[in-house]
Structure formats: C-alpha cells, structure tokens
Amino acid sequence: MIVTVTLNPALDLTYTVDALVPHGTHRVSAVAERPGGKGLNVAAVLAQLGEPVVATGLLGGSTGARISDLLAGHGIAAAFVPIAGETRRTVAVADGDDATGFWEPGPLVSSHEWTAFLERFRALVGSGDVVALSGSLPPGVPADGYATLIGLAAVAGARTVLDTSGEALRHGLAAGPDLAKPNAAELAELFPTADASTAAGASAAAVLAFGARAVVVSRGPLGLVASDADGVWEAAPPERLAGNPTGAGDACVAALARGLRDRTPWPELLADAVALSAAAVAAPVAGSVDLDTYHRLLRALPPRT
C-alpha cells in the first residue's frame, strides 16, 4: 500500500475570465474545483494508474468537506484527520494568456490536532508500506514534523519518500528518509555551494543531503539524477513537451513511491519517473497524467544502466 501525506492541502479553484483588468470587476465564465496540495496530486496520479493508495493528512471546515467530497468523486481512498481551522483555497485566474495566482495561508494546527494525526498515522502505516510525504507544513505543525513521521514509518517497517523544501526538508533529511526528491532549486537553497544544474553537481549536492538513503533531484526538462551509496543514475525525457509543468514533480513522486514499493532497479525506475513526469506536463491540470504520452515515452526511454 502507498500512503500519501498532505498536511497542508488546498481546494484549488481555477477561474476563467476574458482578460484580467486590475481594479475591475470580472464575471467568471467557468469555475473548476479540484483537490490540491502536492500529496493529493501524488494520490490522484497513483489512483489513475490503478495503484492502491490511501490519502491522509489534515482537513478542516467547509473547504475540507468539499475536498473530501471531491476525493470520493475521484475514487481516492481518504483517511484525513479533522481540524478546527478552515483548509485553505488557492485561486488561479486564467485569462487567454496566462494565470494569476492567489494562495491563502494554511490554517493553524493545534498541538492536540497534530498529536491526533500522529496517532492516526501510526494506526494507518504498516510493514511494507511506502509513505509519500509532500509539500509545505501548515502553521502549528512543528518544523521537524516530517522527521517525526519518517521515524514512525521506520518503526512500523514502512519506507518513505520526502518531497518538501526549506526547513521542513532540512529537518526531514536528518531523520533518514529512504528517498528524498528535491528539485534543483530546493537543493540549491539548502546547499548553496553545490551547482545542482549539472548532473555531477546535482549528485554532489545530493551526497551532501547525507541523511537520506537515496536522493533523486528533478531538473525539469533536463530530467532526473539519482544518487545513493552505490552510485549515480540519470534519465532525461527524449523530447521536450509543451504543457502545464505544475504537478510534474508530484507525478515523479508517484512513480518513485511505486518503484520503492516494488524495489524496481534505478535505471528502470528513473525511466518510469521521467515518462510519468512528462505525461503530467501533457495533461491539462495537476494531479493527472496523459496516459498516451506516458506509454509512448516509456517505449522511447530504454533504461540506461
């Protein structure tokens, strides 16, 4: 079983307008609502691939209830812990050219709610599971929150994939996740002296992230670099895809979590993760992949040893 953790989910709203006029009033012609937050994107991609997955995390208020409804509608199993605060929204206003984003702050999580989540997590995660920990921590969750979860997962015999940034990443790495997936910018923020723009640099920087057993650095169209105690592996998409890069990193985490579960060797796993990331770029919204693109790229990407 793969368990995705989303501590700071969001209801993602996309408003379609003719043109954005600052200080004007806009009649929104179309409203799209979807469950957002990186961990929910990972869960949605795994569900689309037919992989067993349970989404957990924190949800509150009427926005949280709406996300629960949407997850049920998408057939995604959910085991969220209720909180008193209102889960945040994000609003993306799409005009003909581009989108303008508005991100609400996350709700304040009480120490009692965080303790309740730790109990739920302990009950949910068992031996052989893979846990994907994705995204930011909401206010009130300790900076070492992911470190605590990584420790609990290890005690339960489960393995972990960590995809976050900043202090949450720094603290999480110290707890020794089985796999960390920073992107080049997140790695450079943590280890400013390393040049993560090259494969060698990404590998060197990843070595600095000594807490994790393995590190996969995502570098957008340049592809992925994996490093562990045994060596360095690399894979890149065979073509440049136009589309929406939001959610590509989450599709990558979905592939990595599945590969960790199946103990897939690196060359095969990286090819799969590159193809699934590119298939997310080809899909119109985050949390979904274009399956035709996925299968086409898998055929074009022979695993490199």
Place this chain on the structure above:
Amino acid sequence: MIVTVTLNPALDLTYTVDALVPHGTHRVSAVAERPGGKGLNVAAVLAQLGEPVVATGLLGGSTGARISDLLAGHGIAAAFVPIAGETRRTVAVADGDDATGFWEPGPLVSSHEWTAFLERFRALVGSGDVVALSGSLPPGVPADGYATLIGLAAVAGARTVLDTSGEALRHGLAAGPDLAKPNAAELAELFPTADASTAAGASAAAVLAFGARAVVVSRGPLGLVASDADGVWEAAPPERLAGNPTGAGDACVAALARGLRDRTPWPELLADAVALSAAAVAAPVAGSVDLDTYHRLLRALPPRT
C-alpha cells in the same frame, strides 16, 4: 417579522495582498469571509439593529454550508431551502489602492427546487410580515420569480419591498410590490427616457414604474426620492461620507422594510433610511452599519414634510 429573500447568495471572500501583479503568484496575507448577497446584507443590518428578522433563500453545497455557519455565528435566524448546486463565491482582491473583483456564476436551480422554495416561502410568510426581495435571480429561477413571491406575500397579508434590476425588476413591478427601491441607474435602464438624476426626474420615472404602490429611488450622495399616489418626498445626507458604498443600498432597504412594518410616515422614514445608508458607507464591510454615524446623522436630519 421581517423576512429577507436571497435567491442568489454568495460567500464573499476578501483577499489582502501587497500589490496585484497580473500573471504573478500572490501569497494572501489575510482572508475575510462573510455571507454575501444583497438580501443577507439587509438581514445582517436588521439583526445589528436588534430587529426580528429571518433570512430565507437558496443555499447549496459546502459553500452554502459555510454561509449557514457564518449566519449562525452572527445570530441571524435562517430558513434556507437546500439546492444541489454549489452556492457561488465572490473574491475581492484588495491591494493598497483598490479592489479587483471576481464573481462566480450562480448555481443552476431546478424547477423542483424552485417549487420547494415557493412552498417554504408560503409556510414562512404570514399576515403583517414585511418581505424584502433583494438581488439577482440565479440561473433556473424564472424571470418572474419575484412576481410570484410578491403575489404569494399579498395573499398571505404580507407586504413587500423589491430591490433588484433588469428583467427581474420589470417582471416584479408588474406584480405590484408595496415598495420598489431601484437606484437611479437601475431605473434609467428600465425607463431610458426619464432623467432620474434629478429629484423631479426620479419621481417622474418612478411614476412610470406604475406597478409598485410606492417607489424610493436611491441616488447615492444625492439621497432618496420617494413617490406614491399621495406625493413626492425627498431626503439627502447632511454631509458627504468617505468609505465603502457597497451595501449602502441594502441598509436603505433594511430601513424601508422596518418603516413599512411600522407604517412610519414618509418624512421620518426617509430620514431614517438616509442616515442608515450613510452609516453603511461609514462601516468597513457591506452588511454592517456604524451605529455612531447612524445616531449622529439621525439627529442632524430633521424629517422634512
């Protein structure tokens, strides 16, 4: 009892940002949520004044549930009919200078839901009540929806105040409401030949609105002009107030509904309505009034006969 009808309510969100950057991503520093829609503003002002009021209308989905929670928190009695669609949101993005608005379309109301509302309305409204009918009609509600409600109220022995625009106003007037409160622009839209910018013109245009027993035309800082079979009355604020004019018309309707209930003579009623409208301008958000301003202006506004 005063009953307010809000067929197309909204959850009004105000996002505070440093500056609006088109095609940028904004971290929202503060989120304010309030029940919106003109009828809910009327109910909120009456509740603030301590007047018995019940808010009815149509609410659906998690956004509707959130509005119910907020109304309960404000101590406003509510008797809404549930609908399957999601109640709309409005988002106002406030930067240092001004606000940029995004209005979602209203949910589609089924004929079954509309029939259920008519039954609830019939059960709710009794002899001696005053019904305030405010705002736009959502998709699916017939254009003569207010006309139907005005007819049902009359049969029950209740009186009606109509505050809407366009086709909903045109159809509603034909049903003979006890009072219509268009603003000058709404009246001019319906009767383009009348010049509603002057008191005489507003009165003449109001006479054209022959369906209503009385018409009060609101003209912003120029004040109010009332016309009925017996004559024309006028009142204007004694000073120009800076502030937020959104909701001033709804505060005016709150005063008019109370005056209709108490059969207050025109000179006294118009003075009260002008003072309460101005007190809404002085309050930071729609649906509330600044009570100090209200009482100060009431003293400065001797009823004119």
